[in-house]
Amino acid sequence: MNTRVRVLNATYEDFDVIPAARAVVLLTEDLAITLVEHTPRFVVRSQHVAIPLPRTIQLLEYVHTPPRPVVDDDTRASFKIVLARDHHRCAYCGDAGATTVDHVYPRSRGGGDNYGNLVAACADCNGRKADRTPEEAGMPLLWVPRAPRTDHKRQHAIWRELTLSN
Template identity: 80%
Template sequence: MPRPPTAITTRTWMNAHVRVLNATYEDFDLVPAARAVVLLVEDLALTLVEHSPRFVVRSQHVAIPLPRTIQLFEYVHTPPRPTIDDDTRASFAGVLARDHYRCAYCGVAGATTVDHVYPRSRGGNNSWSNLVACCLTCNNAKSDQTPEESGMPLLWVPRTPRTDRKRQHTIWRELTPHL
């Protein structure tokens, strides 16, 4: 369920954040509202989605509705991000977040440990495909066995998180009614 929008006031509008899209509608950055207003005033960007509830930023000569999403007029080249795949080294915090702190063996919420699907004692690594969130009880029960040996099958297959792709899909969904 979406959270209700926070009321913006003359004292708090600069604390808001605005999503910036490149000229190609790709996610570019999240910037403070003050920076977004500067980009709009300098005609470097246009507002795609206004903040809701509506709030107008005023100066002596200008009144600009506070944006929620803006798009740059000119394409800004960004260096390619490193490719992350299932064999890339993962952090324990990243694994817990990817699995939403749910145990991959029993499904209980609140997992606090990370388990190596293929045990480190047998050459298992710290990759996205070999780590899962796990509750302490299941982690102790599985010990240094594979899921098959311990009789504890995985509830899902561990994969690399696709946060960039998910964020871009969210942006497209938000923009669809406005374009």
């Protein structure tokens, strides 16, 4: 019972992750249905009810949530998230283990700290590029920096899980 259960809104959109005990309460009060059962199968029992422990539940009625802030390429970025977005892989040479973040368009020339202007870079490439653009340094980018799309990735993972469970 110390597991967590994914909750989907009535529209199958990711809503929350809650403790299993709370999910069982939602199921017993007929506020949600089980979409995916926990594996290995575990049944939660009371005197009158036996409910298989869920891994994913869906709310029966839509719950309005306030819109999340839009994160796009012009949004101010943190270096930690840029490194995670690029999987600590250098955007110039492709080597793993990048520990620094480089401004594609140098900050000294007006380049900002936004997702569209920051990439992970190894210390060697970052130092070699210095205060130049990738074109000036002769170091083309291996990919175009974009804002992370974690909501879309999480939603696709949910749809994949639901497809595989049926």
